[in-house]
Amino acid sequence: xxxxxxxxxxxxxxxxxxxxxxxxxxxxxxxxxxxxxxxxxxxxxxxxxxxxxxxxxxxxxxxxxxxxxxxxxxxxxxxxxxxxxxxxxxxxxxxxxxxxxxxxxxxxxxxxxxxxxxxxxxxxxxxxxx
Amino acid sequence: xxxxxxxxxxxxxxxxxxxxxxxxxxxxxxxxxxxxxxxxxxxxxxxxxxxxxxxxxxxxxxxxxxxxxxxxxxxxxxxxxxxxxxxxxxxxxxxxxxxxxxxxxxxxxxxxxxxxxxxxxxxxxxxxxxxxxxxxxxxxxxxxxxxxxxxxxxxxxxxxxxxxxxxxxxxxxxxxxxxxxxxxxxxxxxxxxxxxxxxxxxxxxxxxxxxxxxxxxxxxxxxxxxxxxxxxxxxxxxxxxxxxxxxxxxxxxxxxxxxxxxxxxxxx
Numbered sequence: 001x002x003x004x005x006x007x008x009x010x011x012x013x014x015x016x017x018x019x020x021x022x023x024x025x026x027x028x029x030x031x032x033x034x035x036x037x038x039x040x041x042x043x044x045x046x047x048x049x050x051x052x053x054x055x056x057x058x059x060x061x062x063x064x065x066x067x068x069x070x071x072x073x074x075x076x077x078x079x080x081x082x083x084x085x086x087x088x089x090x091x092x093x094x095x096x097x098x099x100x101x102x103x104x105x106x107x108x109x110x111x112x113x114x115x116x117x118x119x120x121x122x123x124x125x126x127x128x129x130x
Numbered sequence: 131x132x133x134x135x136x137x138x139x140x141x142x143x144x145x146x147x148x149x150x151x152x153x154x155x156x157x158x159x160x161x162x163x164x165x166x167x168x169x170x171x172x173x174x175x176x177x178x179x180x181x182x183x184x185x186x187x188x189x190x191x192x193x194x195x196x197x198x199x200x201x202x203x204x205x206x207x208x209x210x211x212x213x214x215x216x217x218x219x220x221x222x223x224x225x226x227x228x229x230x231x232x233x234x235x236x237x238x239x240x241x242x243x244x245x246x247x248x249x250x251x252x253x254x255x256x257x258x259x260x261x262x263x264x265x266x267x268x269x270x271x272x273x274x275x276x277x278x279x280x281x282x283x284x285x286x287x288x289x290x291x292x293x294x295x296x297x298x299x300x301x302x303x304x305x306x307x308x309x310x311x312x313x314x315x316x317x318x319x320x321x322x323x324x325x326x327x328x329x330x331x332x333x334x335x336x337x338x339x340x341x342x343x344x345x346x347x348x349x350x351x352x353x354x355x356x357x358x359x360x361x362x363x364x365x366x367x368x369x370x371x372x373x374x375x376x377x378x379x380x381x382x383x384x385x386x387x388x389x390x391x392x393x394x395x396x397x398x
Contacts, residue, residue: 064194071187076203078184082177083156083223085205092204093188096196113195 028108028130029053035126040118042098045069047109056113065100068093069111072102090124105130136248140168143244148172150236153228155208159220159241162189162198167218181221185212215241231309231388235371238390239307304336305394311367312387313374319358323347324374325393327361333395344396347373353383356396 032044036055043056045066054062076091090103099120102111105127112123144157148170158169158178164186166178185201192198198219201212209230210223220241224233306329313324323345333342348354362374373393380386 061194064191068188068191068194071191072201075184075188075201079181079203079210080205082180082184083205083208083210085203085210086207087205089204089206090202092200092202093192093195093198094200095192095194096199098195100195 028105028110031126031130032110032112035112035123038114038118038123040115041123042113042115044113045109045111047111049107065111065113068100069102069109072100072111073104073109076102089128092120092124101127103127135251137168139244139248140241141171143240144168144170147222147233147236147240151224151228151233153225154222154233155225156223157221159218161218178221181210213237215245218245232370235307235309235390304333305392306332306371307390308371308373308393310380310385310387310389310391311372311374312380313376318376320376320378322358322360322376323379324360324362326368326370326372328369329371329393330359330361337395337397340397342395342397346394346396347375347379347383348392348394349383349385350390350392351384355379355382359395 028046032046032053032055035041036044042058043054043065045056046053054066056062056065072091072093073088076088080086080088088104090101092102093100094116097116099114099116099118100111101114101120101124102109104110108130110127110130112127114120114123140159144159147157148154156170156173156177158173158181159167160178160182161167164179164182166175166182169175169178188201189198198212199214201210203210206226208223208225209228210221211230211234213220213222220237222233222237224230308325308329325345330342334340342359344356345359346354346356357375357379362368362372367374373391383391385391
């Protein structure tokens with residue numbers, strides 16, 4: 001009787017961890033991999049509280065891009081607070097040769113980097129559906 | 131003095147933007163070093179400084195993407211956009227349901243126009259004073275000459291004025307900046323665009339009721355194309371400064387819906 005109970009308890013504890021991993025990381029990465037295939041997309045950074053995934057065509061710029069993406073989201077929060085914009089849906093930064101799209105989806109910080117010619121609206125629609 | 135004139139003119143432009151666009155909740159202009167150049171009067175200095183501080187880190191880290199041309203922060207209750215005009219940045223805050231295309235069109239036309247005028251007018255104080263004195267002296271000399279002019283020369287002057295009027299009539303056609311909208315449908319010709327009827331009427335009046343049949347469309351990247359033109363059919367687009375374009379034309383010009391293009395009537 002006791003042994004059976006223990007087996008049931010063990011299976012109940014294991015399931016939530018597996019389900020959470022499947023819905024967040026792999027689904028998110030799937031969407032980001034799809035976005036990375038769009039014309040003009042240079043790469044992305046995906047950050048959770050305890051892990052990060054980075055996929056950039058130019059690995060030498062990983063640190064600079066990572067810092068910029070963090071700055072963009074922090075700036076968005078700061079401006080949203082000052083102007084009372086409510087919850088930030090996304091922040092975009094248009095640079096001289098690269099555009100950055102940053103947003104938070106389900107506690108995941110996502111940042112996509114693209115050339116100016118990329119279809120930003122299409123990428124944004126995809127990200128906002130996450 | 132020049133910076134005061136500069137700030138006052140830009141402040142007036144910002145006030146005018148708020149008058150034209152009631153959905154604009156705040157607007158100001160600052161330099162990359164953080165100095166606020168002009169505000170719309172509704173935002174306090176402290177408020178503007180907080181906003182500039184919030185964006186400072188992006189500016190500091192943006193070398194990797196080639197500097198900052200623009201920033202957008204889209205929230206549930208509104209949006210803030212930063213746009214670069216030469217060496218200054220304009221911040222525009224809009225409410226949730228603002229027509230951002232309209233606001234963008236107004237700001238992208240008004241601010242650069244004011245800045246270009248200011249550059250010409252407010253170059254340096256000494257240079258301006260000298261130029262003004264020269265113009266006054268020239269005018270006085272011209273007046274003296276006119277008083278002494280015999281009848282034949284007066285007739286020649288009158289002819290010159292007529293020639294100038296003729297030259298003005300044949301000057302470069304008026305260019306309008308219009309917003310791109312999609313033009314679709316089964317029977318849509320791929321070489322025809324549809325323009326706001328008010329714009330067509332304005333051109334027609336300017337060129338003595340000549341019917342405008344073709345236009346030249348130019349993007350800000352320098353690409354241009356010539357198309358046949360007809361008035362927009364859908365009344366919801368009237369008065370909105372719209373040009374409806376088939377997808378083929380948009381692809382040729384490498385533009386899409388919502389972008390601004392320069393449109394010039396072909397007058398032959």
